[in-house]
Amino acid sequence: MAVPKRKTSRTNRDKRRTHDRIKIVNIVECPRCHSKKLAHHVCQACGYYKNTEIISQEKDAKGKPVKKEAPKAEEKKASGKEKETQESKK
Ligand SMILES: [Zn+2]
Secondary structure (H helix, E strand, O other): OOOOOOOOOHHHHHHHHHHOOOOOOOEEEOOOOOOEEEOOOOOOOOOEEOOEEOEEEEEOOOOOEEEOOOHHHHHHHHHHHHHHHHHHHO
């Protein structure tokens, strides 16, 4: 069995533990439903982010919420693919 050559010093032990603390999460109030949510995240209560419905409250056959993709993200993906194809042709 591998055994440490020396005892870990207090300094090295404490340096290792500098990252062990719990980070404080930034909780804000949802402007739509006024429930508490994480900042810059989709509200889990109403499914809205920046006045756009991301997760619809409708549920599918399995009872899971139906996810909607943001239209802006789709446009970006489409334009990116077009550029890639044009570059590959050259
Ligand atoms: Zn909300």
